[in-house]
Amino acid sequence: DSGVTQTPKHLITATGQRVTLRCSPRSGDLSVYWYQQSLDQGLQFLIQYYNGEERAKGNILERFSAQQFPDLHSELNLSSLELGDSALYFCASSTGQGRSYEQYFGPGTRLTVT
Amino acid sequence: GDSVTQMEGPVTLSEEAFLTINCTYTATGYPSLFWYVQYPGEGLQLLLKATKADDKGSNKGFEATYRKETTSFHLEKGSVQVSDSAVYFCALRGGSNYKLTFGKGTLLTVNP
Numbered sequence: 110d111s112g113v114t115q116t117p118k119h120l121i122t123a124t125g126q127r128v129t130l131r132c133s134p135r136s137g138d139l140s141v142y143w144y145q146q147s148l149d150q151g152l153q154f155l156i157q158y159y160n161g162e163e164r165a166k167g168n169i170l171e172r173f174s175a176q177q178f179p180d181l182h183s184e185l186n187l188s189s190l191e192l193g194d195s196a197l198y199f200c201a202s203s204t205g206q207g208r209s210y211e212q213y214f215g216p217g218t219r220l221t222v223t
Numbered sequence: 224g225d226s227v228t229q230m231e232g233p234v235t236l237s238e239e240a241f242l243t244i245n246c247t248y249t250a251t252g253y254p255s256l257f258w259y260v261q262y263p264g265e266g267l268q269l270l271l272k273a274t275k276a277d278d279k280g281s282n283k284g285f286e287a288t289y290r291k292e293t294t295s296f297h298l299e300k301g302s303v304q305v306s307d308s309a310v311y312f313c314a315l316r317g318g319s320n321y322k323l324t325f326g327k328g329t330l331l332t333v334n335p
Contacts, residue, residue: 111266142322152267152312154322167322199266201323208255208316209274212323214267 112136113215115200121221127188130218134181134202140164141183142203142212143175147196158183159206190222225250229313229326236303236333244298244329246287246313254317256280256289256296261310261328270298270311303333 112135122128134141143155145168154167158177169175172190177183187194197219201212230245248254255274259267271280276291285300296313313326 111268113266140321144323151327152323152325154324157321165322201267206321208253208321209272211257211269211272212316213269214259216266 111213111215113200113202113213115198115215115218117218118216119219119221121223122190123223124190124192126190126222127186128190128220130185130187130198130200130220132183132185132200132202132215134183134200135213138202138204138213139181140203140206140210141177141181142201143169143183143185144199144201144214145196146199146217152199155185164206187220192222195220195222225254225315225317225324227313227315227324227326229311229329231327231329232310233330233332236331238305238333238335239302240333242298242300242303242307242331244311244313244331246296246298246326248294248296248313248315250294250315250317250324252317253291254315256287257314257316257323258285258287258296258298259312259314259325261312263309267312303331305333305335307331308333 114133139160155169157165201214203210258270271282273280273289314323
């Protein structure tokens with residue numbers, strides 16, 4: 110158990126809908142990262158927050174957004190969903206931002222868009 | 224940009240066989256290097272890491288050495304077990320970019 114929690118574990122929804130994925134980082138970790146894992150793209154970085162502020166963006170679509178709240182939990186919002194958004198979404202957290210800090214991953218949320 | 228190339232799988236071995244999974248990288252500056260493991264139906268777990276050239280990361284019998292001259296970080300284990308069956312990801316984190324860049328993953332299956 111990494112100490113990072115994600116809810117829900119599974120999500121099935123229809124095209125055009127909007128969903129919110131939730132992540133609670135390990136106690137004391139200020140940095141939260143979101144990744145998408147799909148069969149064709151592999152594991153890709155989406156976005157990073159540090160202590161409530163957005164710090165880095167990766168291959169995140171404009172239909173996707175995220176935020177980190179004062180209690181440090183984070184939410185990833187996916188809207189106007191398409192079939193291609195079906196994937197496993199991971200949240201990770203780390204104590205700091207430096208390159209040597211380990212990222213601890215949650216169990217993931219499996220999103221299926223039908 | 225940063226990139227990681229790891230050997231394509233799947234890799235199938237018998238128990239107690241020697242394992243090598245090759246990983247090479249391209250990055251600016253001096254990245255930190257990681258191996259993550261994903262067991263079926265689970266999230267990623269950090270297996271080992273190395274933060275500078277010639278560092279050797281090790282955990283649970285797995286080892287990898289940061290080779291700057293060959294930009295490689297190959298994963299090895301002397302004697303694999305059935306319980307090592309999983310997908311292994313090589314990753315780097317470097318420069319001013321704090322994200323992890325992953326390889327495509329290598330599926331390892333160990334048969335008894």
